[in-house]
Amino acid sequence: MAALERGVAPQPAEEFAAWVEPHLPALARLAGRLVDPADRDDVVQEALLRAWQKRTTYDESRGSPRVWLLAILRDRARRHHLRTPPGPTLAREPVIEQHPSDIDLERALAALSPRQRLAVDLYYFVDLDVATTALVMGCAPGTVKATLSQARARLAELLGLTGETADD
């Protein structure tokens, strides 16, 4: 498998499936952040189909397979939103009942700019490092850091934390 991680994307379907499999958790997480839960697997599937169709264009020098696949997924999620008729925008349901503050946090996340939200989704929820986040977003690592900083400041403002101080 290690050999498959580098170079070009494998051509046989079985090998390509094995090649993408380690990246499925990250793809599913990003899809889980970008689209409704009911559409998560559809968007992952569309991204994989697109990756399969474009597998000959993969070039490791442009980034790791994970970066390539996440970038494709991001594109598919954007197209998914374009296809989906506009409807009421709802914050996601909180994932843990014991943390009612999560409701406020999800609502605040929904109020970020798309770019800030993408940076937060990739860095915190998909759990990428800054360098990989930058490659997926197509910008410099410094830009990611700045965007995350702005996002945190905006969230703190939305959640009313800016007037507080707290000692650790």
Next chain:
Amino acid sequence: MTEPADRMDALLGEYADRWRDTQPDPPVVAPSSWNDSPHGPSRWWLVPAAAAAVAAVIVGVAVSGPGTPQATAPPAAHQSNASQTPVATGVVPWKPLPATHPDIPTHKVPPSPDPAVAAQAPPCKAGQLKVTREPGGAAAGTLYYSILLQLRSGAACRLEGRPDVRLLDHGRAAAIPLKYGGHWADGYRGPVLVGNGEAASIRLAWTEDWCAPPVTNDQIVVTLPSGRTVRVQGLGKSPICNDGNPTASNHKEPVWVYDYAPLHVQPGHRESAYKQVDAQISGMPRQVTVGKPLDFVVTLTARNHDVTLDPCPDFTVVEPTSRDTVVKHRFGLNCSGVRHRDASRRPLLPAGVPVRFAIQTSLHYLPPGGIKLSWVLDVPDIQSDTVVLFPAASRPTPSAAATCEPTKVSLVVAGRTLPEPLPTQPVKVKMHVGDVLEFDATGNCADQATIYPIGRLKAAGIELIAPAGKPLDGEPGTRLKAVSPGSMEFDITQPTCARPAGPRPDCHGGFVVLRRVKLRVLP
């Protein structure tokens, strides 16, 4: 005192952890009919992780009595005899040894190429270099270009930092903003060696978001470290707007220019001797009863070099105990039972020699959808293998697959049956808001046909009505009621194992499109 933004970092990190913990398993990919037909692969099919089989040994399970699933191995699988004990000559016997959590030694693998080597080379002079522009490519809505810098003459030299690049149009500066993106290659920092066989590159990226009037870049001027300029072919016409979805904005997407980077990079990392060890499960017994010991064999093979089992590693068996939970059983590997020894009498995985270990666990959960049982060697470069255990009742057999008749699909809109299209053509359906499209299918495998994907149809303003008394899963008898105007596409699919194309060795995961439907809902 904690700054609000720092506190947000902690809040986000904690919430993201909780969010990840509650996410369903990622879907698993099973290649179905992905042969490169003129129309491309029919689809990637995602199946729930618990029921999937990717790079896994598939074991059918028969039910021997009420509530007592038992496993049967397929004819092609490695099998032990019926005694449940796969121990045979050359198999290291099973011992439930406690885990020792040993510290497995690792060594540092430097990045390749190594920037420390490049740092020792003198700076490149313009006359030494041959500069060319490589053909561009595209991925995920971004166009990529690279300028290649190769050694023309002289000794190896180095390039580093931000390249000096200008974009021209007919000799004048093109009105295209430039942005500098820093490091291109993940994991590589520092100077870049240009030598025999080692090239440097300047990477350029242009996202398909140019929504201003089109511009052209016919030449790129690269100013080399000595101050001399070199001209190479430009990027051409500005890319499309918003990935082909024009907007009214006048947005000028910049061209990103990245620092000098090696053409190919392998990041530095740490690895252990187990990096080149493969693990494979075999020997699943013919009969396994849930709740009773399950014996199988794991084969470890060192591909290239001997691996000394000192310290002796642990391993973990990961067993699902419900749909959402797993239990991990960690043990010490029975290294003392390995007969291969090095000169110091330490147990050894000899290069190229499979060493088989008997493993024992037990199953406590085996739903119709199957479970995934994993064996993991607890070393820094994790080596693992997985088997998927299916109850036979939920897994169509090859003989059943061979007896499937062709499934006939019928689509009725407002009482009118739609004509059959040519086999490769989609069905184009026009209906008005309020109309109902009825989907039905006939044939002895028709119950396996389903509408896909339901989620997107719902999002597109189609209300799906399940057959009376049945859950909504897109089966024949489902009705689609148009609620709002729009266009969408969906498929009616069937498992490939039900396709009337003769016997198949297995039929998990893959699906075939029986009918593609292009639906347009008018007001």
